[in-house]
Amino acid sequence: MDGSQSPIFIVGAPRSGTTLLATLLASHSQISCGPETHFFPYLEADYAHLPAVLGDVNWPRRATEFVGAIAVEDHPVADLFDVTSQAIYRYLAARKPSLQALLESLTEPHKVALGKRRWAEKTPNHILHLATLRRLYPTAKVVRIVRDPRDVALSMAAKLPWTSTKPLHSAYLIERWYRQGKGFFERDRQSYTLQYETLVAQPTETLQQLCRFLQAPFEPAMLNTKAAAQHTAPAHETWKNQVAQRLDASRCLAWQRQAPNASLQAISTVCQEMIEDFNYRPLDSAFTPIFAHHTSERFVRDRGQDIDQLLAHNHLLVPCDPLKLPSGDRVVYCDVPICGDNYRKSLRRWLQFCLTLVGLRLKGVTIHFSDFGPGSEAEKNGFGNLAAHLLKRLGSPVELLAMIGQSSSRQ
DSSP states (O other): OGGSSOOOOEEEOOOSHHHHHHHHHSSSTTTOOOSOHHHHHHHHHTTGGGHHHHOOOOHHHHHHHHHHOOEEETTHHHHHTTOOOOHHHHHHHTTOOOOOOOHHHHHHHHHHHOOOOOOEEEGGGGGGGGHHHHHHOTOEEEEEOOOOOHHHHHHOOOOOTOSOOOOHHHHHHHHHHHHHHHHHHHHHHOOOOOOOHHHHHHHHHHHHHHHHHHTTOOGGGGOOOOOHHHHEEEEEEOGGGGGGSSSOGTTHHHGSSSOOOOHHHHHHHHHHHHHTTOOOOOOOOOOEEHHHHHOOOOOHTTTTHHHHHHHHTTOOOOOOGGGGSSSOEEEEEOOOOOOOHHHHHHHHHHHHHHHHHHHHHHOOEEEEOOOOTTTSGGGGGGGHHHHHHHHHHEEEEGGGGGGGOOSSSSS
């Protein structure tokens, strides 16, 4: 496929400017972009049923039902795209069975209805599914937007109804999403990263550079987002209303207008790697670190009070690569990073998990684990259970609050 016609995928942390960027691109005369599809996590969650969907002798009956069932906060994505089930069926009936056809049964009719030539798709958490995305779309352009994580965490806590009101809790999600996508954007030649702060301060120059990467002509009309916002920001997502307004550089680095406090210092420590990578202003802190691995969203949600209590006692869970810890240090596994029905993916993660645990034991790093609880990711498949059993054999249980006052070798 000609690079100027390749699909465009926009990813990044929530509240980092993904909707703004999608709306700017959707304001281009030749590029369409609809609401979030959450297509790739939906694929993984329903992986076991995909063979039946793609192998249906009555194609595309099951495929039409599959696409119609994709929903975000109880809102069917097809409705948000204003694409009927009949239109999905007609599109799929003209295509051979494929995963790409499922996604494109939403994006292509939407593109055609708007009279555009090329489609873009924006779902922030697709940054967790970049390997699958690239396998299905080898020529696609993947664009990541980043923003100072302190602004992101503060905005998530203030704006998003589905996340914690504590900015520090959001920082663990920001850190994990950034770390999972970092290697891809360092290696992949069809990927591009821009900073929110540069976009709103120098929109014309930033969009010109982005358009060169996308092999699309820059259009000054891209800066007028009012019309396109109706497609990228559904009415029920009220926290996205600002994308229809003029770009406002005063929203940048809002955290700096607050007095330094423990929460901002903690966010800076949790997201230190990202802050260093993009030359954001660091904040010094003197927390006693408790090095942790896989601070999952479930763990942070369920153990948020413990995280807050640690902070009140000047201790902080700090995400780390456990294999980089020195001999004599210790790491707390907060969850088991193996879930879903994708056999190959789970097997690969399980093998990597086992090798890491063995490597830590040989290196002399003490392994602890927190109580996973019945709702943990480890309960979701057989490999998760195996990994949890191995962790419990090689490590020892620990109560997070019992670690207050215990020092780590790296401070």
